[in-house]
Amino acid sequence: MADDETTTPDETAAAAERLVRLGERYLTWPELCDRAGVEHEVADRLWRALGFPDVPPDEPAYTDDDVRALDIAVQGLERLDGREHEEATDLLVREARAISAYLTRISEIQIDILLELQARGLREHAIRDAFANGIADSELGWLLFYGLRRRLDETLRRRATSEPGEQEVVAVGFVDMVDFTRTSGSLDPAEFGRLLNGFESLVWDVVTEAGGQVVKLIGDEAMFVCPSAGEAAEAAVEVISSSGRSEIPPSRGGLAAGPVLHRHGDYFGRAVNMASRLVDRAEPGTVLVDEALRDGLNSAGTFELHEHGRQRLKGIGEVPVWLLVAGNG
8 A cells, every 4th residue: 555645546446446355336226226126215325324425326336245235234124014114224224324433433543554554564464465365355354353353242241231222320431631622732743643642542441441441532532431430430530640640631530320321332311411511510630420420439438529519510400519539548
């Protein structure tokens, strides 16, 4: 894969085809739907949910792999009709939209990382293998799928203890870097990247070690969940204190606990909204918690909780808040 500044669009397209091996694009929309035996309306909705725009009906833009993917995606849909068919189609579209959003980010990350790996002479055999044989039959493809298999294993084991569709009771945390916009404004791109990488690495490592899960990283802010209040408090305090001892700008945190809805890899509910509002009210180097999180920490002797008055939070109302302080254990 050559440097972007010296690569022509045709060369980039050729490199992409060597890597992904989608095959010849010789099928039009009507031909794709006919080959897969899928209604155009269903295929159209799925295609847009994957993040791809419509193309003219006479443009050959689809491959045999597109036929196979569409055929597998809608298996069983032909047996349904009426409302059941509509609801099932909505389910497939939601799945495609949610997975595509994450795969788009993964694809961007992988291409960026490949360029850096090449520049450092890392994973040379795996990368050559991917371009020589296609990513699906390469060491690089195996490595990517290995990551998915590991995550599937963890998710299935974690969910085995809960009933499908039931709300989980968890501790939710948000941490962010204070004055990130002002701090990052004076940094060059390399320094900016190192700052974000340092913060993301810190949060990921600390939350994982505490027994929690990072839900999402959005620049200067991270959201995580933990099974217990104690684990969430441990993670938040460690992130905030480590930020103060490193080149990462001072951080702050907000924690709340309660039932949440887990949907498409994200979490929703009052506890999520509460933690998000609390982090905005926290001072640099501090963690604010709600009443439910405080109650969950009552039996833990490694933390102190100081009353912080009542706060009026947007969309929630006036609630009592506590300041979390790490004790001496």
